[in-house]
Amino acid sequence: QANNNGLRLPPGPRRLPVIGSLHHLLGKQLIHRAMADLANRLDAPLMYLKLGEIPVMVATSPEAAREVMRTHDITFASRPLSPTMKTMMTYGQGLVLAPYGNHWRLLRKISMLGLLSGHRVQSFRDIREDEIMRLITGIAAVPPGVAVNLSKLISVHIADSTVRAIIGDKLERREEFLETLEEKIKLDSGFSLSNLFPSSRFVNFIWGTTRQALLNHQKNMELIECAVKQHEKRKATMVEKGIAEEENLVDLLLRMQKDGDLDVPLTMGTIKSLILDLFNAGSETSATTLQWAISEVIRNPKVMRRAQDELRNNLSGKQKITEDDLAKVKYVKLIIKETLRLHPPGPLLLPRECGELCKIMSYDVPKGTTMIVNAWAISRDPKYWDNAEEFIPERFECCSTDFKGGDFKYIPFGAGKRMCPGIAFAHVNIELALCSLLYHFDWQLQSGLAPCELNMTEAMGITIRRKNDLHLHAIVRVPFLSTH
Numbered sequence: 191q192a193n194n195n196g197l198r199l200p201p202g203p204r205r206l207p208v209i210g211s212l213h214h215l216l217g218k219q220l221i222h223r224a225m226a227d228l229a230n231r232l233d234a235p236l237m238y239l240k241l242g243e244i245p246v247m248v249a250t251s252p253e254a255a256r257e258v259m260r261t262h263d264i265t266f267a268s269r270p271l272s273p274t275m276k277t278m279m280t281y282g283q284g285l286v287l288a289p290y291g292n293h294w295r296l297l298r299k300i301s302m303l304g305l306l307s308g309h310r311v312q313s314f315r316d317i318r319e320d321e322i323m324r325l326i327t328g329i330a331a332v333p334p335g336v337a338v339n340l341s342k343l344i345s346v347h348i349a350d351s352t353v354r355a356i357i358g359d360k361l362e363r364r365e366e367f368l369e370t371l372e373e374k375i376k377l378d379s380g381f382s383l384s385n386l387f388p389s390s391r392f393v394n395f396i397w398g399t400t401r402q403a404l405l406n407h408q409k410n411m412e413l414i415e416c417a418v419k420q421h422e423k424r425k426a427t428m429v430e431k432g433i434a435e436e437e438n439l440v441d442l443l444l445r446m447q448k449d450g451d452l453d454v455p456l457t458m459g460t461i462k463s464l465i466l467d468l469f470n471a472g473s474e475t476s477a478t479t480l481q482w483a484i485s486e487v488i489r490n491p492k493v494m495r496r497a498q499d500e501l502r503n504n505l506s507g508k509q510k511i512t513e514d515d516l517a518k519v520k521y522v523k524l525i526i527k528e529t530l531r532l533h534p535p536g537p538l539l540l541p542r543e544c545g546e547l548c549k550i551m552s553y554d555v556p557k558g559t560t561m562i563v564n565a566w567a568i569s570r571d572p573k574y575w576d577n578a579e580e581f582i583p584e585r586f587e588c589c590s591t592d593f594k595g596g597d598f599k600y601i602p603f604g605a606g607k608r609m610c611p612g613i614a615f616a617h618v619n620i621e622l623a624l625c626s627l628l629y630h631f632d633w634q635l636q637s638g639l640a641p642c643e644l645n646m647t648e649a650m651g652i653t654i655r656r657k658n659d660l661h662l663h664a665i666v667r668v669p670f671l672s673t674h
């Protein structure tokens with residue numbers, strides 16, 4: 191199709207006045223699935239949609255994704271800012287939404303230095319090992335015959351280990367944090383009418399998402415403020431007692447703020463927004479991945495058996511898995527890869543915005559177009575994956591495909607300049623937790639459900655969580671050494 195500026199736009203479904211292509215998506219199913227069906231029906235690896243007032247293109251093939259995130263990486267290095275997203279910047283700009291430029295560069299560098307580099311991730315090993323023992327102890331404490339809400343325990347575990355790495359301590363108001371995070375995930379999906387008709391005050395008034403997003407963000411900022419105060423109080427006690435601790439991310443940020451002399455000022459609003467971004471981006475994605483991994487393992491008893499045999503044979507009765515042991519197990523790594531293929535927590539990654547007119551797959555992409563990459567559809571495309579819908583960790587056994595952003599048929603962490611900086615942090619957290627859960631316990635579904643009957647329905651938000659919490663019976667198989 192050509193528009194009236196003479197541009198050659200990619201194919202797209204029929205559009206209606208005012209709502210554009212919205213009727214093809216709304217009320218059908220989850221957005222990533224609906225977009226995949228449309229692209230498939232139109233045979234359009236690059237598809238054009240008008241969602242309300244917003245021009246959107248969707249890349250649904252490795253080739254299109256490569257052109258966006260490699261060939262034209264810089265052109266697509268900023269993100270579109272919906273009204274909901276803008277409210278998240280009310281008190282300062284964090285990292286996830288910052289436009290490509292000096293502010294983004296500085297925050298990304300600080301995040302690597304203080305939290306996400308290989309060296310820093312390694313330094314949080316004691317925290318991870320301590321928190322995993324707390325999780326295992328909590329599960330084992332549930333009386334026999336009572337099912338464990340594993341989803342809930344995993345969310346708490348990941349939140350605690352992430353936040354301890356960031357501020358050095360657990361959050362006093364963790365429950366409130368998890369609740370506001372859950373609400374934020376729903377508000378951030380970007381497809382609410384307030385976001386699709388940003389110029390309409392009427393729609394915004396009726397729909398009210400922006401107002402809810404602002405309230406949610408204010409609550410989050412208040413909680414971060416509390417966390418920073420908690421951190422400072424703890425620091426003062428440590429100094430009083432003469433206990434020296436390694437500088438954590440919050441220490442680093444506050445020191446850099448005090449030293450000044452930066453190209454970009456580090457305001458308290460920026461510092462709090464960065465902490466919030468890292469906490470949100472880090473905890474939700476890892477917890478979701480872990481929950482899907484356990485769900486798939488439960489649904490596939492052969493996979494469970496192979497993983498448990500490998501762990502139990504190699505670790506022969508050890509009472510506690512440490513990170514040194516992870517080198518001895520290979521199969522759990524394949525399970526994590528396969529989980530991220532079938533259940534990338536961000537199915538549409540995070541949207542990018544076209545910074546200047548360019549060509550993708552020989553179509554014109556006008557400046558300001560929102561570009562979505564449907565990573566979920568690409569990693570389930572039977573053109574690139576045998577038995578694409580099945581959970582087969584062995585598919586990664588003899589192939590070099592990995593998630594580091596070099597192979598565009600498998601991009602759960604995105605690619606290019608805005609690729610996720612938290613891969614190392616996430617991976618070791620997920621791996622240690624999954625190994626420990628499978629090593630110490632046997633798992634059974636409630637009330638005689640067969641493995642294949644486990645409900646795998648997804649809930650929509652900016653990430654795809656399980657719709658229902660995972661309730662399972664845990665039977666201790668390898669006793670553990672509890673320190674909690």
Ligand code: HEM
Binds near residue numbers: 608
């Ligand atoms: C399984 C775990 C995770 C997955 C699947 C994941 C996935 C993603 C994806 C798809 C993006 C967008 C990439 C793009 O636009 O190309 C992203 C961005 C980001 N992730 Fe992750 N992530 C995970 C864990 C983490 C962790 C543990 C942290 C930090 C503690 C983190 C911090 C971030 C940040 C700060 C960004 C924004 C980067 C930027 O805009 O420059 N993520 N992540």
